[in-house]
Amino acid sequence: MSTDLSTIAGVRIPDSTMAQSATELVRDAETELLYHHSRRVFFFGALTGERQGISYDAELLYIGAMFHDMGLMDAHASPDERFEVDGANAARDFLQSYGLAERDIDDVWDSIALHTTPGIPKHKRSTVALVAAGVEMDVLGIGFDEFTSKQRNEICACHPRGLKFKQGILSSFCMGTIRKPETTFGNIKADVLSKMDPTYKRKDFADAVLNSRWTT
Template identity: 55%
Template sequence: MTNHHHAAPAINGIVIPDSSLARAITEFVRDTETELLFNHSSRVYFFGALAGQQRGLSFNPELLYAATMFHDVGLMPSHSSANLRFEVDGANAARDFLQSYKLDPADIEKVWTGIALHTTPGVPEFMHPVIALTTAGVEMDVLGLTYNRYPDDIREAVVAAFPRTSAFKEDIIQAFYDGTKHKPDTTFGNVKADVIADKEPHFHRGNFCSIIRCSRWHG
């Protein structure tokens, strides 16, 4: 079942790596995730790689493919822990998967970090290209922060290869909610608290200042 893998055209010279590892990643993620998340993650790879091209960053496409394709695996019940952030669940799943492929442990850690930090604004962009570009791809496909940096024809080619649903904005918010609603405490201090609050108007999110004030310290 590798036909889907090869169906993606080269987009401005960017291709999905043609290796046994990349094919295994494609198969694993397609079997694990919804079509919504599989197509989203595939677009994130292309947008991230294109951002690397624009920024003149050199990176290992296999590692970027691993990080982008696994970045939302932690939203799926099969890979969702009871008490860890979904980003960490996805990072752990990628690490477990990659360890059987004899990769350099330092490279596996780059993938782990890229996934773990992909919802943390203001930090990944200054880190290793695999980490920076995973977030760059997410920021384009979910948030549209860099929409104007991608020419129309390139953006449309990515979406033609891996289509967005007609209501993708609401669909992805729902997917984030479905993947985190059983552990709302893990959203403290991160963007997924906004998702819980959006879907549950009475959600009382943790407050950093309250934690400071209620600690055991005196004064």
């Protein structure tokens, strides 16, 4: 394993003032589990881009990865928006304070808002596609064998998953949505609450159509 912690698994961590500020903000705001998860998302996303020959802005990818779960934290959670939107809004406010171009801000916003929407991010610009790829690798193991064991081990040595990451990340998703279950309609967090909250009742799309105010 490299001893240069500015570069992990061959990927250099952005070190601009903005990136450093994002690191401090996220580390202070999030749990250790989510902080390390977010960092791994950046590395897995960056390595995916390099392997697939996708040109990407490392700083935008880093911000998207670091903020993608901020909406799970009470300080950044709204009462009625999906946690992905809350995280995207927090990132947008952060980036606007640094005067970034609107297109770059939009890409980071989309990367966070869409990171739990399978099938769409890969068709968007690189920041969006690679944040989702990093999340899918770290949470679901999608593309696991496309990374070398050396890459996986070096990333996890610096940012450990811990013995109970799978249970921990599901608990984080649950706690971030349990007070606003209506935001799970039509998305994968319904699966989380169905498994972890015995009081949760999943809203069915077909029933919503059939029981709408329309008569036909």
